[in-house]
Amino acid sequence: MSVYTPAEVVEETGFSIDTLRYYEKIGLLERVDRNAAGQRRFSQEDIGWLGMVRCLRDTGMPIATMLRFAELVRAGDHTIPDRIKLLEEHDRQVQAQIANLAERQSYIHHKISYYRSLL
Amino acid sequence: MSVYTPAEVVEETGFSIDTLRYYEKIGLLERVDRNAAGQRRFSQEDIGWLGMVRCLRDTGMPIATMLRFAELVRAGDHTIPDRIKLLEEHDRQVQAQIANLAERQSYIHHKISYYRSLL
DNA sequence: GCTTGACATGGAGTGCGCTCCAGGTCTCAG
């Protein structure tokens, strides 16, 4: 079972060390193990969870919602239906974001075409 | 040439009155005409520009960049090539956002499938 | 004539998500 130093997790996940400590402080990341000197040693599971966090964060989920999801995960397997519901709801929002961006993008394309027609 | 009261512009554009005043204050919206009593009377052009602002804002363009675009528009027709460049660059960023969302979405789909497999 | 409500202004406050800082500990290369 491999462990990771803070520097390695920064490298691996793209989160800054400050962000990692912040996530731990607010409970988005469960209390990370420490070595004898009190330094963080992240587990493989931590890395996996951070992958999920990155996905949710980068698709615009607010921290408060990620926190609810984290609590469901910690509460055990009986929350799996709730987790599915939460992710499905988020999925719909992501879908809406994509649709919205695509629509706005066509406006931008029209504007560019219009500008080009003036040259 | 029609004019619009603040309430009408709120209705039309979806921006709050506070946001409209904020945009005017920072120069994202050019000084809006006033009636004798000092109340804003928006022009058709203002409405059109606000449509553009909404598009750019909703596709994630920072205010500082919208401000640069606004300055190009005000500077006259010789800036059209620059406007095209700016919009094209933004278009690429929108494209990247869409691609990124789609990729993250497939991760979410996998996670949902995985959870379903546990039921 | 009076009330109501839409609007004005300048400036302070808010919420989110970090990000930075001061001051301290521990480890390791030279």
Next chain:
DNA sequence: CTGAGACCTGGAGCGCACTCCATGTCAAGC
């Protein structure tokens, strides 16, 4: 033995994009 550097903590600060507030003016309906 020393100095550098990775890490620790609690707490303050920041950037963005608004949002709210106190106070005041004007216009229209009853």
